[in-house]
Amino acid sequence: MTIAATAEHVALLKSRVFWSTDLFVIALLDGTVVRYTSGGLNVSWGGATYSGAGPLIRRGSVRLVRGLESDSLSITVTPRDTDLLLGVPWVNAVRNGALDGARIELWRAHAAAPGAPIVGAVLRYSGPVEDVDLDLDIKVTVKSDIAKLDAPFPRAVWQPGCDRTLFDAGCGVARAAFQNTGAVVSGSTSRMLKLSLGTAKADGYYSAGELFCVSGANAGARRTIRLHDAAGFTLAFPLPNAPTVGDTFVLWPGCARTKADCGDKFSNVARFRGEPYVPAPETVL
Numbered sequence: 495m496t497i498a499a500t501a502e503h504v505a506l507l508k509s510r511v512f513w514s515t516d517l518f519v520i521a522l523l524d525g526t527v528v529r530y531t532s533g534g535l536n537v538s539w540g541g542a543t544y545s546g547a548g549p550l551i552r553r554g555s556v557r558l559v560r561g562l563e564s565d566s567l568s569i570t571v572t573p574r575d576t577d578l579l580l581g582v583p584w585v586n587a588v589r590n591g592a593l594d595g596a597r598i599e600l601w602r603a604h605a606a607a608p609g610a611p612i613v614g615a616v617l618r619y620s621g622p623v624e625d626v627d628l629d630l631d632i633k634v635t636v637k638s639d640i641a642k643l644d645a646p647f648p649r650a651v652w653q654p655g656c657d658r659t660l661f662d663a664g665c666g667v668a669r670a671a672f673q674n675t676g677a678v679v680s681g682s683t684s685r686m687l688k689l690s691l692g693t694a695k696a697d698g699y700y701s702a703g704e705l706f707c708v709s710g711a712n713a714g715a716r717r718t719i720r721l722h723d724a725a726g727f728t729l730a731f732p733l734p735n736a737p738t739v740g741d742t743f744v745l746w747p748g749c750a751r752t753k754a755d756c757g758d759k760f761s762n763v764a765r766f767r768g769e770p771y772v773p774a775p776e777t778v779l
Contacts, residue, residue, distance in 0.1 A: 503614030506604055513608050517544050517601035517615060518551055518569075522592060523716060524706050524744055526580065531603075539603055539612040549573035549584055553600060556618045567600065567619045571632040580713035588632050590707070590734050592714025596623045598636045655751035656768040666765050669746060678710075678741040684732040686725065689743065697723045699759075702748025705729070710741030719748065 499507075506512050515533030522528075531537050531544040532551055538544070554568035573584035580587050603615035624637035651657055661669040676689035687705075700722035707715045711734075718730040727745075749755055753770045757763035 499614055499616065503604065506606065506613050512604045512606060512613075513610070514602060514604050516551070516553060517599075517603050518553075519599040519601070520593075521597045521599075522580070522714070523595035524708060528579065533608070535609060537603065537605075537612055539601075539615050549577040556600070565638055566624065567598075567621070567636040567638075569598065569634040569636065571634065573632070581709055582711065582713045584632065585628065586711070587714040588626060588628055590712055590715035593623050593626050593634065594716055597621065598623060598634070652769050652772055654768055654770050654772050656749075656753075656756060656766050658765070658767050660749040661746070664765070664767065665762065667760050667762050672747055672760075674745045676743045676745055678737045678739050678743070680739055682726070682737045682739075684729075684734075684736050686728050687737060687743075688726040689745075691745075695722075695747075700727065700745055700747050702750065704746045704748070706744050707733070707737075708742045708744060710738050711735040712737060712741065719745070 513533075515531050515537065517537070517539060518530045518532075520528045520530075528548075529542055529544040530548045530551055531546045532553075533546055535546040536543055537546065550572040552570045552572075556565075556567060571584065575583055577584050578587075580592055582590075598619075598621065599617065600619040601615040602618050603612045605612050619636065619638070621636045621638045623634055625635040627633040627635075658665040661667055674695070675692040676687075679688045679690050682688045700719050703719045703722070705717050705719055705727065707713055715733050717733065719727050720730045721728040747759065749760070751768065753763060753766050753768065756766045
């Protein structure tokens, strides 16, 4: 990783008289981005404001090494009851799964003195959240993107179904293009939701898809949609709390990983990575 710094930033560091603080950028699955600083006061950098009035955030050490070595970053969040994430207390949001699929960036920022403008900031670590442990504090483990190189090789397997993951770089389908919104209507339970959709879709369209709660007591919760039919949206696992009429969700369709689904639902058959004409094992002999 190349560390870039302006001449003014370098001069400040050489003076050995400066104030430094950690900047945390947390990008949640639904696109929400929250920013905090460990300095105890609000700071601005790169056109964004980092809150110093949020939860207390401490982090472990960061190692810089030459070569491809995967490392992890430990972050401990100690929130107050008044610290909110997605409109609910931090502990409730994390229990709902708000940090599942999130990405975190750690920047080290420098200024001449506390409260003075930030002269420069250096990216120290970035990666997806790998694990969350909710105890007295919230302990988050962030894994480096280099860890993706630990995947088995070769990755491709000859099989009838596509081996890509919907919305990933190989699939190429844009998640935002298929995102829909929904609001809870009466008759819903924590396991089966009745939603008024922003854009109506045929029954079965969201089967095996995903649902993310934006507001209400379940804010931050993400669930797999087991079945989408005329009755509503049946979830693979119930929500932590009973939904309330008006709670909002975002939804994404699922993919059956078949050539027909890839073409009919996503118009993406050119990127289909399966071998639908491979015979079943019991017919080979």
